[in-house]
Amino acid sequence: MNIKYLGHSAFYMEAGNYSAIIDPFITDNPQCTATVDDFNNLNHIFVTHGHGDHLGDAVELAIKTNATIITNFELGNYLLFNNKNISVHTMHIGGSTVIDGVSIKMTNALHGSCVITTDQDIIYAGNPCGFLINYDGIKIYHAGDTGLTLDMKLLEDEHVNAALLPIGGNFTMDIPDACKAVDFVKPDLAIPMHYNTFPPIKADPYKFQESASCKVKVMDINQVITI
Numbered sequence: 001m002n003i004k005y006l007g008h009s010a011f012y013m014e015a016g017n018y019s020a021i022i023d024p025f026i027t028d029n030p031q032c033t034a035t036v037d038d039f040n041n042l043n044h045i046f047v048t049h050g051h052g053d054h055l056g057d058a059v060e061l062a063i064k065t066n067a068t069i070i071t072n073f074e075l076g077n078y079l080l081f082n083n084k085n086i087s088v089h090t091m092h093i094g095g096s097t098v099i100d101g102v103s104i105k106m107t108n109a110l111h112g113s114c115v116i117t118t119d120q121d122i123i124y125a126g127n128p129c130g131f132l133i134n135y136d137g138i139k140i141y142h143a144g145d146t147g148l149t150l151d152m153k154l155l156e157d158e159h160v161n162a163a164l165l166p167i168g169g170n171f172t173m174d175i176p177d178a179c180k181a182v183d184f185v186k187p188d189l190a191i192p193m194h195y196n197t198f199p200p201i202k203a204d205p206y207k208f209q210e211s212a213s214c215k216v217k218v219m220d221i222n223q224v225i226t227i
């Protein structure tokens with residue numbers, strides 16, 4: 001499985017004929033150099049919650065590529081009400097399923113979730129989440145936006161290959177809490193995300209690399225690693 005970092009919490013992943021994007025904050029993402037035009041074949045679009053820096057370009061990508069958006073029930077239905085022709089698969093916290101041969105579990109996240117409309121309405125978008133994605137035995141955990149939770153300890157039994165963890169603080173875990181998350185999840189590899197995109201989430205990922213109890217890969221924008 002190849003994983004490419006697009007900046008913030010956005011990752012592209014591909015293996016064989018399968019490709020997916022997680023939290024596709026592309027167009028308005030100051031870290032991201034990719035554009036929606038760069039993605040022509042996607043199977044799945046994972047969206048952890050409704051905040052704009054995660055929902056991002058999900059609908060545009062779904063329309064363009066016919067990919068299925070995988071998200072929670074409330075946000076999924078909100079997207080469907082507004083875009084009748086997109087494909088959406090809804091799940092909820094603790095639920096597991098298999099879609100196109102990929103095992104997916106929706107995990108807990110401690111955060112908020114809403115969609116802010118252009119006329120400044122705040123629409124409730126259900127619980128925020130993370131995803132445990134198992135493609136052919138390779139397990140990727142994308143934590144979404146979350147504070148540290150003791151529930152992360154439950155993931156230890158999953159033998160996660162790569163944990164994508166927010167470290168920027170203010171809205172999510174900071175580095176000390178992300179280090180505790182590593183202690184709970186015990187992944188083979190941790191990849192920091194959700195830092196330095198905006199001033200309130202300034203963090204030094206190399207401090208996380210020094211302090212965490214597992215191997216940490218600080219990914220450059222557009223860097224690809226193989227898990």
Ligand code: NI
Nearest residue numbers: 049051111145
């Ligand atoms: Ni958020």
Ligand code: MN
Nearest residue numbers: 051053054145
């Ligand atoms: Mn966020």
